[in-house]
Amino acid sequence: MDTPAIPVDEVPFPAVPIRVFILNDHELVRQGLRELLEEEGLDVAGESGSAAEATRLIALLKPDIAVLDDRLPDGTGIEVCRDLRSTAPHVRCLILTGRDKHHAVRAAVLAGAAGYLLKQIGDNNVLVTGIRTAATGHPVLAPEVRERVAESLSATAGAPWLEAMTTQERTVFAFMARGLTNGQIGQDLVLPEEAVAGCVSSVLEKLGFRLSSRLSPAVIPGSGGWLR
Template identity: 30%
Template sequence: MTPELSARTVLLADDHAIVRMGFRLLLEGVGVHIVGEAESGEEAQRLAAELRPDVLVMDLSMPGCGGLAALERILARTPAQAVLIASAHADAVTARRALKLGARGYLCKRSPPGELLTAVARIAAGQTYIDPGIAPELARGDKSADPAEALTDKEFHVFLQLARGRSVNEVAATFHLSPNTVGTHLYHIKQKLGVQNMAELAMAAVRAGLIEV
């Protein structure tokens, strides 16, 4: 049994219009009021500040600063904002990072549609939600399988972007940093993860389940 959803307000943040439409149809079908939609991390930050929804349902892989950086900035501005991460990343590494940054819940997009309703209902009621598919692994807290555990939050953001093949200059522009600063982060990332080059850095992300080959 999940708490009542009728009249709750939700902001959707996902760069795929078809995903937002699916979420909207599911949530509006049980009485949720969708107050807005965002396509990027920056837009999610702006709309969350303007609309103050009961729950922000947000993807992690979005243009611009991305979901993790957006999550960090949104909660820095509005610590009480309830955020549900709905991500294609079905791994405990990413979930642990999002929860550490302050997300109230983590839902894998491969889950049955009813799980979205359960997750939003619990978070709107002040509870937390962890996708059942990753909850056991998350509970074990096996840090040996998490090569990014030693990274700071900023290093982790840079690590994900570089592992996906973006250049130092592109990452610098995304996070509004100088290329030299990103280069310093990259040096520390390589030292902490024990990798020598970008190919090994990418493979570390693949082994952790953060990116797909």
């Protein structure tokens, strides 16, 4: 999986510290991330181990960046990212995952994530650089990866996951691919935002990104990664 190739010293520092929110259901992981980010001069504005709580707190605290774990007991970082497109559109989301899977990257891009990073990478600077890069408004995803995702989304005819969707889900998928928020989709389709959110979750699941809390816990980075 490609990761940002921008050296840390080439990423411009903002005038004020970048405010970051951490979402991870493992307390030790949150502690390790918090210590790392604070050592690097970033401001940890808040943290949570729950998708539902994080969605509420992020909208309230208004951080610059939300670092979201992809697997949580009550949802996923992808779902949180998608919800934030409506409730806190200024927040840029980075998805942390233990899986280098194309369908997961595709789901993150559809959800509007600013970036997608692997947990197992051993260089702490990758996460810090990713946060600083996202804060400048640049995507934290190699161009070739984004191109592959775009190609896969355009070549949808006959795809098994598309055939599995209902007519309404296909319509919502088309709006998602255009970057519309749940609220915007609801306005266009004259549907309650809650109904759109449920349809979005179904679309992401049929794309291959499982959203069930029955998922096994994600891999915690070891001593070579972000827990030092």
